[in-house]
Amino acid sequence: MKIAVFGSGFITPEIFIDEIDREVPGCEFVTGTLPWPGAPRGNDDEIQEYAGDFDEIVRIAGDAEALVTDLAPVNAKMLAQMSSLKFIGVARGGPVNINIAEATRRGVVVTNAPGRNGPAVAEFTVALVLDMVRRIGTGVENLRSGRWQGDLYSYETCGFEIAGSTIGIVGFGKVGRLVVDLFRAFGMNVLVYDPFVAAADVEKAGARLVGLDELLASSDFVSIHARLTPETRGMISAGELAGMKDGAYLINTARPGLIDYPAVAEALRSGKLAGVALDVYPSEPPRLTDPIFASDRVLALPHVGGATRESAKRGAHMVAEDLARFIRGEELLHRKN
Structure with a gap:
């Protein structure tokens, strides 16, 4: 052939x-x-x-x-x-x-x-969460620029351990299942939203299947791993963001069309979200003038989760x-x- x-x-x-x-x-x-x-x-x-x-x-x-x-x-x-x-x-x-x-x-x-790229994206998601809560990238950047950032050891501004907190996984496909396994190993409580899977399958992985509203309201972190379809496009928009836990973190390593980026930018500006990690964008390379980049609480990567x-x-x-x-x-x- x-x-x-x-x-x-x-x-x-x-x-x-x-x-x-x-x-x-x-x-x-x-x-x-x-x-x-x-x-x-x-x-x-x-x-x-x-x-x-x-x-x-x-x-x-x-x-x-x-x-x-x-x-x-x-x-x-x-x-x-x-x-x-x-x-x-x-x-x-x-x-x-x-x-x-x-x-x-x-x-x-x-x-x-x-x-x-399931294992690669799953490990990458863990790295994003740890970077956001422990401000690893911030510490590296400041040290290289000559600033010894002592406030990273201040009680008011230091990070926290993720064990015992709750992460919501949107999408229980090949990537989502691996993400569940990794975060369970960190001692996190894991919720899953996926209308196409059985509760018993999710429970076998040590997680709990819930509706999207409950997941958003209960999770300290929300990580998106769904497929982009006409039904899932814009599934995390202003209404869903308003239903999230105050001070939660949002991670998107899946597809940009799954979330409303201007609405996410507003949720950051208002303080509703404590941080956002992004690896995908509506246009790539993204326009750095977009409102989403106005906040220093956005951890932005150049679509390398599966690399x-x-x-x-x-x-x-x-x-x-x-x-x-x-x-x-x-x-x-x-x-x-």
Whole structure:
């Protein structure tokens, strides 16, 4: 089988090819390297979060029967030009860079890698919480600038231990489940909101399934790990923020569309929220003039929650595994259409 491999600076073509060779040796490869993370990802009305030139990808893919990537765009126009294509494997949880509806119409199988960055995002979430309550980044910045910040040891301004406090996890998917495990290990009480899971499954993880209103009102920390759908878009807006516990912390490492950023900025300004940690933004790179950045209680990271070497290799392996199954005519593990 001829396979077009489009890697990036994160999951390189070599990583993809190594994983495919282990699963199904003897394939023919054509390759391209996408301009990411060196350049921002693109978005349009058809596909999102893609990197690479449409025409160049079609030129390289040519008559390939399979296309493997993390971020290469595949829209309707491109699919019409790649008539030999039978399989698209995307090494990410949400293959939003692919027009899945058009691929389905043309009989092209699309697979993805759900949860490939789960451990990375879960550990990253813990780091964000600890940074906010212990002001780790603030201490580092001030020390490097020559200021010995003694107030970090003042009773009135020092941090607190998270054991015994309550964290609310919105979304009990592959990432959310791992987050629950980690925060339970810190001795925290864990609440979960997810209308698509059973209470018994949540209880097995040592947490309690509740409604969103109860979670917001009871949690010292709220961490978002839900999928972005028409139903979840804007699920944390002004009304929900008003229902949160005074002085709570909000963390979003999922999708920017899940929360109302101007409303979050106002909740920070009013003192309703004690702090916010963000790894995703409505536009990336974000505009630093946006109101959300007016507060020094925003811990802002450049969308790196899933950036670990293990995550890169895990995603490539998951795609390679399904590609091998497709070639052998076996049932696929992560089929999207």
